[in-house]
Amino acid sequence: MIYSYIGITVLWVFLYCYIIVASIDFGAGFFTVHAKITKQDKKINHIIARYLNPVWEVTNVFFVFFFVGMVGFFPDTAKYFGTVLLVPASVALLLLSIRGAFYAFENYGPDTKLPWLIMYGLAGLFIPGSLATVLTISEGGYITGKESHLDLNWTELLLSPYAWAVVFLAIVSVLYISSGFLTYYASKAKDTEAYKLLRYWFLFWGPPMIAISLFVFLSLRVQNKHHFEVAVTHYWWMFLLSFIFFVIAMILTLIKKYHGIAFIMVMxxxxxxxxxxxxxxxxxxxxxxxxxxxSVTNPSMAITLIVVFIFALLLLIPSLILLMRLFIFDTSYVRGKK
Incomplete structure (x- = not known):
């Protein structure tokens, strides 16, 4: 059914947007904690704060749309994922609550306490790790029982090389994407100290991300051989292009030029x-x-959801671009003049 393919494409776009925006947010939190502990907070925290202040409240909008859309388009996902992902989803919700509480204390409290800052930074790494469990379980082999009583095989999951590879890839990707954007942001602000540190982090996290990606591919062959063969046989060119864009981003960063284009290459x-x-x-x-x-819903419901979600994309993406133009990419705001 064509509606199912349109629906999953729209949802995948929402999830991709969430990955990019949330990765910048989560990684920025970790870099804030790292800089505080290593006494480098005066170099970069002002840059990170100027980015986070106008953006943090809209980060999770894309994820909420994806979650609601997934259940709307494919109702069976609520039955299966809702049962087996109760613990990972609860952990992710708790970590999101910690980050929300931190923002409240940061904006309205008299001072930021180091324990709160540490929890905030670590939560930003654990959230993508816990959410990545969904992709791991979706490959099959971790769910036991019948439809009336589904259960998650925790032993199989915790001992799976593929599961841990996906978790580490999610964490490293967050740090890679975030440092790439913040390098561009620091260069635009003409903040030399912050730029040097963020550029170093971007160059540092790039190679590990590629290495872990390769390991995920190799372990996928063991976990789901059919998926691996389809990816290698029919979609190898997409992964090759991905690697080419990675190389371009690294080269541009090494020569210290066109950091905006470098981050577009990352995207x-x-x-x-x-x-x-x-x-x-x-x-x-x-x-x-x-x-x-x-598993797709009925055609009339599918058409309605497609129209609503396309309109939501047409509203959210321009709104995010406008927010960035007014604050994040405004020269005076970036340089701390307003």
Whole structure:
């Protein structure tokens, strides 16, 4: 059914937008804590604060739309994922609450306490790790029992090399994406001290991300051989383009030029890898329980959801661009003049 493919494409776009925006936010939190502990906070915290102040409240909007849309388009996901992901989802919700509480104390409290700052920074790494569990479980092999009583095989999950590879990839990708954007942000602000430190982090986290990505691929061959073969046979070109964009971003950063273009290359890199993964996984959403064409909602509901979510994209993305133009990319704001 064409509606199912349109629906999953729209949802994947929402999830991709969330990954980019949230990664910058989560990584910035970790860098704030790291700088505080290593006594480098005076170099970069003002840069990070100027980015986070106008953006943090809208970060989770894309994720909420994705979650609601997934259940709306594919109702069976609520039954399967809702049962087996109760613990990981609860952990992610708790960590999101910690970050929200930190922002409240930061904005309205008299001072930021180091324990709160540490919890805030670590939560930004643990959230993508816990959410990445969804992608791991969707490959199959971790759910036991019948439809009436589903359960998650925790032993299999915790001992799985693929599961841990995905968690580490999520964490390292957050640090890579965030440092890439913040390097551009510091260069635009003409803040030399912050730029040197953030550029170092971006160059540092790039190679580990590629190494872990390769390990995820190799471990996927063991976890889900069919998915691996489809990805390598039909979508290899998308992963090759992703690597080419990574190389371009690294080269531009090494020569200290065109950091805005470098971050665009990072976005292309993540887009081709993310959509290549998603396309090679189809028709399964949860292997082998949920297939795209068999689990989609009725046509009238699907059409309604597609229209609503496309309009939401057309509203959210320009709004985010406007927010960035008014604050994040405004020269006076970036340089701390307003």
């Amino acid at each position: 292309f890199q993540m887009a081709f890898a993310f959509f290549g993964y998603g396309m090679s996984k189809l028709p399964y959403i949860l292997d082998p329980y949920i297939k795209l064409n068999q």
